[in-house]
Amino acid sequence: MNFVIPDFYPAAAELFVAAMSFVILLVGTFKQSARHFVYTLTQITLVGAAAITWQTMDGQVNFTFSNMYVDDLMGDVLKLMLYLSVAAVLVYSRGYMNDRKMETTEYYLLAIYATLGMMVMISANHFLTIYLGLELLSLALYAMVALERDSARATEAAMKYFVLGALASGLLLYGISMIYGATGTLEISNVAQAIYHQAGNRTVLMFGLVFVVAGLAFKLGVVPFHMWIPDVYQGAPAAITLFIASAPKLAAFAMAMRLLVNGLFELAEQWQSMLMFLAVLSIVLGNLAAIAQTNIKRMLGYSGISHMGFMLLGLMSGVVGGDRHFALNAYSSSMFYVIAYVLMSLASFGVILLMSRAGFEAEALDDFKGLNKRSSWFAGVMAMVMFSMAGIPFFIGFFAKFSVLQAVVAAGYIWLAILAVIMSLIGAFYYLRVVKIMYFDEPADNTPIGATLDMRVLLSLNGLAIAVLGLLPQSLMTWCAYSLLGSL
Amino acid sequence: MTGIPFLSLAIWVPIVGGLLALATGSDRNASVARFVALFFALAGLAVSIPLYTGFDVSTSAMQFVEAYQWIPRFNINYVLGVDGISVLFVLLNSFITVIVVVAGWEVIQEKVSQYMAGFLIMSGLINGIFSALDGVLFYVFFEASLIPLFIIIGVWGGPNRVYAAIKFFLYTLAGSLLMLVALLYLFMESGGSFSILDWHQLKLGMDAQTLIFWAFLASFAVKVPMFPVHTWLPDAHVEAPTGGSIVLAAIGLKLGAYGFLRFSLPIAPDASQAFAPMMITLSLIAVIYIGFVALVQTDMKKLVAYSSISHMGFVTLGFFIFNPLGVEGALVQMISHGFVSGAMFACIGVLYDRMHSRQIADYGGVVNVMPKFAALFMLFSMANSGLPATSGFVGEFMVALGAVQYNFWIGFAAATTLIVGAAYTLWMYKRVVFGAITNHHVSELTDINNREFVFLAILAVCVLVMGIYPYPITEVMHASVNDLLKHVFVSKL
Numbered sequence: 001m002n003f004v005i006p007d008f009y010p011a012a013a014e015l016f017v018a019a020m021s022f023v024i025l026l027v028g029t030f031k032q033s034a035r036h037f038v039y040t041l042t043q044i045t046l047v048g049a050a051a052i053t054w055q056t057m058d059g060q061v062n063f064t065f066s067n068m069y070v071d072d073l074m075g076d077v078l079k080l081m082l083y084l085s086v087a088a089v090l091v092y093s094r095g096y097m098n099d100r101k102m103e104t105t106e107y108y109l110l111a112i113y114a115t116l117g118m119m120v121m122i123s124a125n126h127f128l129t130i131y132l133g134l135e136l137l138s139l140a141l142y143a144m145v146a147l148e149r150d151s152a153r154a155t156e157a158a159m160k161y162f163v164l165g166a167l168a169s170g171l172l173l174y175g176i177s178m179i180y181g182a183t184g185t186l187e188i189s190n191v192a193q194a195i196y197h198q199a200g201n202r203t204v205l206m207f208g209l210v211f212v213v214a215g216l217a218f219k220l221g222v223v224p225f226h227m228w229i230p231d232v233y234q235g236a237p238a239a240i241t242l243f244i245a246s247a248p249k250l251a252a253f254a255m256a257m258r259l260l261v262n263g264l265f266e267l268a269e270q271w272q273s274m275l276m277f278l279a280v281l282s283i284v285l286g287n288l289a290a291i292a293q294t295n296i297k298r299m300l301g302y303s304g305i306s307h308m309g310f311m312l313l314g315l316m317s318g319v320v321g322g323d324r325h326f327a328l329n330a331y332s333s334s335m336f337y338v339i340a341y342v343l344m345s346l347a348s349f350g351v352i353l354l355m356s357r358a359g360f361e362a363e364a365l366d367d368f369k370g371l372n373k374r375s376s377w378f379a380g381v382m383a384m385v386m387f388s389m390a391g392i393p394f395f396i397g398f399f400a401k402f403s404v405l406q407a408v409v410a411a412g413y414i415w416l417a418i419l420a421v422i423m424s425l426i427g428a429f430y431y432l433r434v435v436k437i438m439y440f441d442e443p444a445d446n447t448p449i450g451a452t453l454d455m456r457v458l459l460s461l462n463g464l465a466i467a468v469l470g471l472l473p474q475s476l477m478t479w480c481a482y483s484l485l486g487s488l
Numbered sequence: 489m490t491g492i493p494f495l496s497l498a499i500w501v502p503i504v505g506g507l508l509a510l511a512t513g514s515d516r517n518a519s520v521a522r523f524v525a526l527f528f529a530l531a532g533l534a535v536s537i538p539l540y541t542g543f544d545v546s547t548s549a550m551q552f553v554e555a556y557q558w559i560p561r562f563n564i565n566y567v568l569g570v571d572g573i574s575v576l577f578v579l580l581n582s583f584i585t586v587i588v589v590v591a592g593w594e595v596i597q598e599k600v601s602q603y604m605a606g607f608l609i610m611s612g613l614i615n616g617i618f619s620a621l622d623g624v625l626f627y628v629f630f631e632a633s634l635i636p637l638f639i640i641i642g643v644w645g646g647p648n649r650v651y652a653a654i655k656f657f658l659y660t661l662a663g664s665l666l667m668l669v670a671l672l673y674l675f676m677e678s679g680g681s682f683s684i685l686d687w688h689q690l691k692l693g694m695d696a697q698t699l700i701f702w703a704f705l706a707s708f709a710v711k712v713p714m715f716p717v718h719t720w721l722p723d724a725h726v727e728a729p730t731g732g733s734i735v736l737a738a739i740g741l742k743l744g745a746y747g748f749l750r751f752s753l754p755i756a757p758d759a760s761q762a763f764a765p766m767m768i769t770l771s772l773i774a775v776i777y778i779g780f781v782a783l784v785q786t787d788m789k790k791l792v793a794y795s796s797i798s799h800m801g802f803v804t805l806g807f808f809i810f811n812p813l814g815v816e817g818a819l820v821q822m823i824s825h826g827f828v829s830g831a832m833f834a835c836i837g838v839l840y841d842r843m844h845s846r847q848i849a850d851y852g853g854v855v856n857v858m859p860k861f862a863a864l865f866m867l868f869s870m871a872n873s874g875l876p877a878t879s880g881f882v883g884e885f886m887v888a889l890g891a892v893q894y895n896f897w898i899g900f901a902a903a904t905t906l907i908v909g910a911a912y913t914l915w916m917y918k919r920v921v922f923g924a925i926t927n928h929h930v931s932e933l934t935d936i937n938n939r940e941f942v943f944l945a946i947l948a949v950c951v952l953v954m955g956i957y958p959y960p961i962t963e964v965m966h967a968s969v970n971d972l973l974k975h976v977f978v979s980k981l
Contacts, residue, residue: 372643376513376602387635392661393628399559402624402668406562409672417672421665428661432638432654440642440650477561 010062010071013052013079014119020045021112028105035103039094042108043087046115050083061486063125067187070125073483074257074335078122078250085247085342086115091458092350093239095451099357100237102147110147111243114140118251124258127176127186134172134219137251138165141244145236157235164218164228172215178208179264188263195266209267212259213274219252220308223281230289233301238356238363241297242349245304246342253338256315261331262487268319275316276416282309283420287427296365299430300348303389304341306427311337313420314404317411326410327488332481333403339476340400343469344385347462351382354451354459368434370443378449379438381463388466390431391424395470403477494542495552495568497535498578498615502528502585506608509601518600522593525604529586532611536582539575545963548572548971550621550685558625563680567621572968573749573819574618576961577742580826581618584738585611588731590943591834595730595841596644603644607731610636614739618746623671623682626750630743631664637732637740644729652720652727659720663707670703674755688754691980694762701759704752711744714804715774718797725793726846730837733789737796738830742822745803749815749972753807757976760808767808772901774801779908783915788839788846791916792832795872798909799825799884805902806887809894810976815969816962817886823961824871824879824954831868831947835861838940839920842933848916853925857933862921864936864944869917871951873910879954 008015024041027034057076063069090111097103113136120133142165146158180186182205183194195205218225233241260271286306293299314334318327355362355371362368372379388395401424408417451459469476505528512521544551550569558566570578588607596603613636616629634657642653675682678690692700710717721741725733753760760767775798782794799821806818838861839854840846855862871878874885884906892899925931936944954961 372599372602376599392635393632398628398631402672403562405668406672406675409669410676414669414673417669418666421669425658425662425665429654429658432657435638436642436650436654439639440653474559474561477559481561 006066007062007064009056010064011069011123012056013049014116014123016052017045017049017112017116017119020048021109021116024105024109024112028109035098035105038105038108039090039103042090042112045112046083046087046090049119050080053079053083059486067189068126068129069123071123072486074487075123075254077479077483078254078335079119081339081342082115082118082122082247082250085250085346086111086243088346088350088458088462089239089243089246091454092242092346092353095455096237096239096353096356099359100148102237102239107144107147110140110144114144114243115247118247121251122254124255125188125262127179127188127191127259127263130255130258131169131173131176133251134255135169137248138169141248144240144243145232147240148237151237153235154237157232160235161228161232168215168218168225171211171218175208175211175213175215178204178211182208188258191263192265195264205267206270209264209271210274212264213271213278216252216256216259217278219255220249220312221305222278222308222312223285223305224278226282226285226305229305230298230301233304234295234298234363238297238349238352238361242346242353245300245345245349249304249308249338249342249345253311253335257331257484257487260315261318261327269322272316272319275312276413279309279312279316280416280419282306282312283423287423287430290430291426293430294365295363296352296368296434297363299365300345303427303430304345306423307337307341307389310401310404310420311341313416314407317407317413320411326407328481328484329410330407331488332477332484333407335480335484336473336477337400337404339480340388340396340469343462343466344388344397347381347385347459347466348389350455350459350462351378351385354378354449354455357447357450365434365437366444368437369441369445371438373443374446375449377460381459382438383435384463384466386431386434388470390428392428393470394467396466396473398470399473399477492538493552493554494535494538495570495578495615495619496554498532498539498582499568499612499619501535501612502532502582502608502615503612504528505531506605506612509608510605512601515598515600518597521601521604522589525589525608526586528608529582529589529611532608532615533582533586536579536615539570540579540964543570543572543575543964545572546967548967551575552619553621558622562624562675562682564624564682565622566625567683568616568619569621570619572965573972574746576819576823576964577618577739577746578615580742580823581611581614581739584735584826584830587830587834587943587947588734590939591734591837592729592731593939595837599643603640603731606636606640607735610640610735614743617743621684623674623684623687625682626684627664627668627671631661633743634660637728637736640732641724641728645727645732647727648723649727652723655720656724659710659717663710663717666703667707670700674700684750688975690755692756694758694981697756697759697980698762701752701756701763704747704756708744708747708752711747712741712800712804713744713797714770715778715797715801716770718774718778721797722790722793725796725833726787726789730833730840733833733837734830737792737833738826741796741800742826745800745807745818745822748804748807754972754975756980758979758981760976761810764808764810768805768898771801771805771808772898774798775805775902775905776908779905779912783908783912785912786848788836788848788916788920789833790846791848791912792829792836792872795832795909795912796825796829798905799829802884802887802902805898806890809890809898810973811890811893812969812973813886813893814890815973816965817883817888817890819883819965819969820879820886820958820961821883824883824951827947827950827954828868828871828878828880831944831951832872834944834947835865835868838936838944843929848919850927851920851930852923852927853930854921854933856925857931858935860941861936861944864948865921866917867948867951869913871955873913874906877952877955879951879958881955882958
């Protein structure tokens, strides 16, 4: 028996993060008081991982670990966004967690493990690798939601998340097993080959596809697998909601690309019709339900559902009547959308965290009353985010919607584009309501807004990024298209 | 061409000025914000003037063209240019911005920097709308210009401002989102071009033209506004602060009408002709029915708002009778209405600042205490009712003449409503200005100060000059209008 040492190079960033997680664990265990140090170490880990990913980004597709793992440009770009968003989450959440005595080693450690899980998901080239990454992410998230031990609401949210999440994992695993049964392999490119050569039982394969899509839909949080989103978003501490609402969307997008596009592309016509169903339901229900919300976290939860529905619109426009000509355009529009959404989500929850302070959660929409009078700059940032989410130019959200709609129209689904814009109009109402509350109402509470300098700076940059990328979206769009080129 | 990018300057000078005004921050620096705003409004006007003086009236081609790549991924370009149809509106908009800044000088005391910034940024965006030659660029300016007005109505507006602001925003957004789908459809049909001029040449079947026509109609009809989607306008006008009303009436309403000329007519000419009877009917309903609605208003601002809808009915009527007299008359009417309605709202603002009431019944006998004001207000009321030698007459007369050429009865119907226009405007004027003073607050009114006199007098001069000698305006639009109409009569089927 000969033992081949695998090529570690393509997974260097993951190995670095894993090694650093042990360092953080040890430091945290032996130096209980070293919270700042742990925080710094965590940020260093993310920066280091970013440096490694940047260094190894060569545009080549490298497989390793017996083809279970892949390093390609799409993965690299998504990972860089991932580090950025996790780092931003940590900056935004630090004060909040500290105020609530939750800024512990565990928090940072769980964040690092969740990051690692997402990296594995992004770079997986094997159904089981995806599953492992997903579970690492999910377990970390369940624990993070429950970090606020004494809060009944958080515990309930964690329980709900866990039970439904376990169910979804089960569905996904069941689907994977069927695909294995039909094709005899779990390696993504081999699965694609097998389906191409008409191997296996079609019925079993279709069943497997349905379960895989269901599991994926749960992770994305699209209707009808969205039940956990509103409760978890509302119940979890705001900092954790911020985490859940940002980076995992990138990983879920990568998972969709790996599973559906790389693995099951031959079945595109089938899964596209499923995604269309999910997308339409999500856009309709997400936007309608968001109107009725008075809790801003819950409202953003429903808005997130509709945004993920929009993202799916891009994924379902790739193949038209067997013609794959549109695929790159469609998938890159989705990728652009998901990155835009993560930026907007970070900024919106960032403002919520900014407004919260010890003993006070800025959760109700009314807590934002008259924000313009209290801090016109951050009211401006929040207004930009809201207009961006509503898809008003010159903000990034407009071009995100624009590119997805363009893909939808190019695929010939004019009615779907019309439905989507009508629902965006309904969506505009509740985003406008936030602007209305901030600008038109008198403040009910005049406590000055206190936040650390790094948070203020980063949040301002985040807001500016939404505006600047809305003015000049070309480079990010090109990056999305270019990075997907190698994966198709 | 000199090479100075005047159009870009007309767009970005006010926007930069707005951002600078915004940067002055709190109300402690209010006077700095005012002067920054005034400076950049004047600068915006100054860079717009060469567009007129350097304009070549002999051609219908786009002038002052600037073209840069913006988003090559979707072949979206930053292409600007003006022809005889759009150049006047850039000028009008830059001019009105100065008026608005001056009109809000002392009146606005809260969040001055944001108020001034809102108007300047909006001014730049609107110049962008009139000069964009790329579909997406147009759309982006078109949508983005909603944000400042939304904030202006909502923050500085009247008691029911929140309702009015949200209604305004959602109504206009509803229309423009459908236009976005139409733009994407045209992008696909034209093989990947967002150039408006390319679309003018694009062959389209009748079904496609019909869809596109309706999608654009949804957007522009709301913006004009045409009957029956006009209901947001009275609300928005009544609640908006004076400056907001002036911009909305003088410029905001012109955007929709401009859209018809730039998009609907040349891109879908066959559908435009097919639906012309419907458009003419809706226009006549606006002119006649809304004229009567204006007659019964008790609120001055509402009255002028309804009168605006009625006047805009003339404009759409002029477009859809497809003859040079009609279209040019409609364009003249748009410019004239910009001055007149802006001035009417400014006059009402002058009264409102003193009395905090817009109810006609609260006034009476204003002439006794405000003679200078009464004289100017008289002139604008006359112009609003279409008195010869004022600008209001020229456009309405040309449209009526064009309509008679098209069909005698349509022309007849449109012309008789001039009487209704005179009735509601002059009756309001009589009740507000003449008669005995019945309300003791009126007797305490002071006449307009120098600042108010200056901007009203400038508007008065514009109204008179345009009424007496409109040739400099019609001369500019002649070539472009003829070219447009030639285009409309060439079938694309």
